[in-house]
Structures are given as C-alpha cells and as structure tokens.
Amino acid sequence: MIYMKNICITLKLRIAMNNIVFEHPLNEKMRTWLRLEFLLNQLNTHHHFEQNNALLFFHALSELLEIIERNDVKGDLIKEIESQKQKLLSWIDIDGVDKELLGDMINQYELFLTKFNSSLRLGQPLKDDRFIMAIRQRLMIPGGCCSFDLPSFHLWLNQPQEKRNMQVDNWLQHITILDETLKACLQFIRQLGEFKTFICTNNFFQETNGDVNLIRIRVAFEKNVYPQVSGHMSRYSIRFLPLYAGDNSNIDAIEFELACC
Incomplete structure (x- = not known):
C-alpha cells in the first residue's frame, strides 16, 4: 500500500514538472481574489527582508491595501464562505463521504465567519498606520523612497533585524484572516x-x-x-x-x- 502511494506521488510530481497550469478568472470577483492571492504570496515570501529588498514587501502591501480599499473583499468572502459551507452540509449525509473531514471543514468555515464578524474593516489598522501611509505615498513617485525623501524609513531600515521582523509580523496579523480565508475558498473552488x-x-x-x-x-x-x-x-x-x-x-x-x- 505504501509502495503504491509512493508511485502516485511520483507520478503527480512528474506531471507537475512536465506541465504548466495557467488560471484565468471569468468574473471580477475572481479576478480580484487571484490578485490578492498573488500579493499575499509576495508578502509571505518577502516579509523578513533586508535593507536592499525592503521595497518588494512594501510595494506588495500597498497594492494589497489598494485592492481592499476599492472592493468589498470582506463582504464577498463572507458570502462565499456561507455558500461553500452550505455545499459541505448538503454532502454530509451522502454515503461514503469522509464525515470527519467535512465536519472539520465546516467548523473551520464557522470560525472564519466568527473572526470576520468580530473584526474591524479589513486591513484598517494598516491603512491608519502613519509609517506605512508615508511609505505608500512615496511609492507613487519613482525613486521616492530614497533616504533623503523618507529619513524615517531610512532610520527604520537600520534598526536591528529582529526588531523589524517583529513589527512586520505584527502588521501581517491584521490580514491573517484574509490570507487564511482566501486560501480555503480558492482551494475549494479549484478542487471543484x-x-x-x-x-x-x-x-x-x-x-x-x-x-x-x-x-x-x-x-x-x-x-x-x-x-x-x-x-x-x-x-x-x-x-x-x-x-x-x-x-x-x-x-x-x-x-x-x-x-x-
């Protein structure tokens, strides 16, 4: 049994290596979600940065906040969570389904809804952060984050790495619910x-x-x-x-x- 499982895993890896998957959204909501997923991946990849690549993180963060400001991301995700939860509930009495797995997924979706209902506007603390706001304003200007343009940013970049990492981790906590929920919703949609x-x-x-x-x-x-x-x-x-x-x-x-x- 273990041998057959290893063969299946090997075949899947070969398929993944020999093929490339392109995704194309067919409505505005999905277009927004794929862009958010792309930016969240960028943030998670570059969140512990050095001085010379710090702007990769802040560009992604600024673009993500821009999308959130222009779209009702929270409302659309809540509707999608409720819709997917109803589908899971309709499958739970079907013979042969993994009821334990379905139960875990339903509980996870209920937790998402609870977190959304108890939270402020999505990403609001980041939008109100004066330090992040100053960087976002200068990002619109080519080369606008030079040390003479943003001396506060220059000072911050020269803080100890651990101190900067801690602050970035605190920032990202404000969009954790977005990251987790979007991953779950897109995984469900893709598997259909x-x-x-x-x-x-x-x-x-x-x-x-x-x-x-x-x-x-x-x-x-x-x-x-x-x-x-x-x-x-x-x-x-x-x-x-x-x-x-x-x-x-x-x-x-x-x-x-x-x-x-």
Missing part, C-alpha cells in the same frame, strides 16, 4: 474543477459552459506557449501564443487539459 483533455486546432478553442468562475489550463511545458483567453462566465475562447514572436511551430494542434471551476 476536474481536468479534461481537449485539442486546440487551427489555434482556436471555444467552450460554452454554465456558471464558471475560473478556468484552469494545463499544457505541456515543452510547447513553450501560453493561453490568451477572452470571454465571460458562460462562454469563452482560448488561443495559444508562443513565448517568442515568430515561433509558431507548436501551435497548429495543441493538446491541453481544461478544468472549469
């Missing part, structure tokens, strides 16, 4: 889509579908192509373009896998 094989002939593929939030396109890495998607939730088309202009040798008939989530 099953990959199916298609062939794109004459470099055009069109699909008419139901209410789809996200499409995931998996193609062989060796093809060295990327998809160009146009359309909306019920109807969309896909074309594949080469990474390098003029290299059209791999786009006559491309086999790819598509998951609609």
Whole structure:
C-alpha cells in the first residue's frame, strides 16, 4: 500500500514538472481574489527582508491595501464562505463521504465567519498606520523612497533585524484572516474543477459552459506557449501564443487539459 502511494506521488510530481497550469478568472470577483492571492504570496515570501529588498514587501502591501480599499473583499468572502459551507452540509449525509473531514471543514468555515464578524474593516489598522501611509505615498513617485525623501524609513531600515521582523509580523496579523480565508475558498473552488483533455486546432478553442468562475489550463511545458483567453462566465475562447514572436511551430494542434471551476 505504501509502495503504491509512493508511485502516485511520483507520478503527480512528474506531471507537475512536465506541465504548466495557467488560471484565468471569468468574473471580477475572481479576478480580484487571484490578485490578492498573488500579493499575499509576495508578502509571505518577502516579509523578513533586508535593507536592499525592503521595497518588494512594501510595494506588495500597498497594492494589497489598494485592492481592499476599492472592493468589498470582506463582504464577498463572507458570502462565499456561507455558500461553500452550505455545499459541505448538503454532502454530509451522502454515503461514503469522509464525515470527519467535512465536519472539520465546516467548523473551520464557522470560525472564519466568527473572526470576520468580530473584526474591524479589513486591513484598517494598516491603512491608519502613519509609517506605512508615508511609505505608500512615496511609492507613487519613482525613486521616492530614497533616504533623503523618507529619513524615517531610512532610520527604520537600520534598526536591528529582529526588531523589524517583529513589527512586520505584527502588521501581517491584521490580514491573517484574509490570507487564511482566501486560501480555503480558492482551494475549494479549484478542487471543484476536474481536468479534461481537449485539442486546440487551427489555434482556436471555444467552450460554452454554465456558471464558471475560473478556468484552469494545463499544457505541456515543452510547447513553450501560453493561453490568451477572452470571454465571460458562460462562454469563452482560448488561443495559444508562443513565448517568442515568430515561433509558431507548436501551435497548429495543441493538446491541453481544461478544468472549469
């Protein structure tokens, strides 16, 4: 049994290494969520930074706060949590399901709702932080975070690493609920889509579908192509373009896998 499990893991790793997955949102809500996920990954990657790469963190933080300010992220996530929770509840009496796993997921979603209902506006303490606000204002100016523009930032960057790390960790605690909830919701949505094989002939593929939030396109890495998607939730088309202009040798008939989530 252990041997078969190891074979399955090896096959999955080979598939992951030989293929690349592209994701394309089909509505504004999913577009916002994927951008937030990208920025949260940037923050988690660069949160313990040095002086010379500090702006990677603050650029990502500023862009994330900008998205939160312009969209009702909290309201949309609460609606999605409640919707996914109802789906889980409807599955719990189906024969053969892992009721313990479903119960754990339902409890996790209830905890998310409790945290959201007891919290202030999403990211509000970060928006009100004068130090972060000063950096965000200067980020709009090319090179605007030089030491003579922001001497307070220059002083902060020369503080001991441990002290800076502690403050950054405290900042990130204010968006932990966003990070955890978004990961859970997107994982659930992605798992609803099953990959199916298609062939794109004459470099055009069109699909008419139901209410789809996200499409995931998996193609062989060796093809060295990327998809160009146009359309909306019920109807969309896909074309594949080469990474390098003029290299059209791999786009006559491309086999790819598509998951609609």
